Amino acid sequence: MRWTKQLIPTLREVPQEAEIPSHQLMLRAGLIRKLGGGLYTFLPLAFRALKKVEKIVREEMERAGALEILMPALHPREIWERSGRYEVLRDVMFNIKDRQDRPMVLGPTHEEIVTDLVSREIKSYRQLPVNLYQIQTKFRDEIRPRFGLMRAKEFIMKDAYSFDVGWDEADASYKAMYEAYERIFKRCGLRTKVVEADTGAMGGNWSHEFMVLADAGEDGIVECDQCSYAANLERAESRPGGASDFDEAALPCETVPTPGRRTVQEVAAFFQSPPARLIKTLIYMADKKPVAVLVPGDRDVNEIKLKRALKARELALATDEAIEQATGAPVGFAGPVGLQIPMIADLRLKGCKGAIAGANQNDAHRIHVDLERDAKVEDYADLILSREGDGCPRCDGSLHEKRGIEVGHVFKLGTKYSELLGANYLDVDGKQKPAVMGCYGIGVTRTLQSTIEQSHDDNGIVWPISVAPYQVEILVLNMQHEESVRIAEQLIKDLEARGVDVLLDDRDERPGVKFKDADLLGLPVRVNIGERGLAKGVIEIKVRKSPDLQTAPIAEASKAVLGCVDELWKDVAIS
RNA sequence: CGGGGCGUAGCGCAGCCUGGUAGCGCGUCUGCCUUGGGCGCAGAAGGUCAGGAGUUCAAUUCUCCUCGCCCCGACCA
Known part of the structure; x- marks a missing residue:
């Protein structure tokens, strides 16, 4: 392909x-252009790269035995109401009506649709297992689209759904997908970290996320420095220490005036005590009922864990009025002693003595609190947000925080959707049973951008060879020089005959412009053809990711370039 | 939805405070020149100053409203 026949609008x-x-690089290299917030056009170069990612995804899904289908992007709203997820996902769903005034939605995901299909077509255990996948555009009315393709309102996702006769079989399907994902990301040239994750609105029992480590990542994760434990912050546990006993003697609980001290910091300073000695008491509304949540003063509540522990559908911090009503004191003075609403405490507070907590009256706190002696805590659970330096829950190591971009997510769903939507099969014993499901997503467009986020330098993109829009870029430094052009054309012919995608920068531009744009585009191998080299009988080869410039005799040009290309393929080879 | 910022030529920006109908760099087009890291010279095209309303003799500039975009937060498969 010639540059002058392509559309590559680079930006200085x-x-x-x-x-x-x-x-920035996707815009500057002429890959994408914005139509509106969270809506992007893929220009030819990005489209080529996208197709390469999709091809890798397809090959690995097929290898794992999944069958490709294509489901509608437009769904009757009714099916979402039937599964109960219209309520759960209504905020992210685009609602529209057809001319008959029938309510429709643009699909944010496809569990309902595929389960409906399977419920109609799969009747017998003889037809299982089955794994159906598609590469589809999903629509989500994001609260805040961000970072180009990273979080868009419309994006391309590969989603797969497995149906098995039982739990063990479903585990095998899950494992097969997990392994397929490892291969996919490796082949795309991405280094990913697999973390344990929360299942969120998807429901289900267990899930893993495939994360691309990057500072710009939207997810916080922790990983252990000694074992393989890694988890999304939403789910991450940490090793609880022993019960905190701050009092030598078991002193009776006592109320102390603390005028105007509301925050943990203020109170800790007032008592000249470490924040960890305080019991932070937060009032939440769980499904419209107040509940007190107790955590160590130096820790934050993980609302996802809390929601799970309370088995609540809705959870939010209580309003100031609700807090006053529940505690009888203004915000900042809530405490477990004498509180009349249900209380749940973090595991780390179990058996703690000599703590400081709010007194449930204005401008007062209690000291020498022995939680078990002085309060009625209904339940203890792991409720806090893990953080840097916490102990690993699996070993003696400690946890470290990182940022990640979620590119893939695999879920064990169980029978939630099959029961809801009637995906039952008839087993050997003649009984109707719900199929055990798993679902598996890859954000294809996000994966593409992650590749660039993880592989670039100050001058531009550094494409992995497997997804690069073209594998080789040839720069003819002076298009007026006929010999250069002739040699370039011969080289292109040779390379294309060997299945290499080649882009020729045939613009009548000065060399400097071409070099800059070549670095920006980041195609893996660059060939310079210029009078200076030809005078010595050589062409130059520059591998984008390496600083070295090599030369090859004109007669061996294609062989030398192919050698570089082959070498680069080793980076993305699966073992 | 809350907080902040921005909207002037394709891109990056100045002008606005202190009202008098718009400018710079890059890009684009023409010609010359040049050809190894965004070269040089000469000329040219390109603007409903986001939209609407108001104040004023006069609004890019002041006021109000609306829309769009970006960032932070809440939220998130």
């Missing part, structure tokens, strides 16, 4: 809309 300056490197 950084568009102000872009914040992170991958987004």
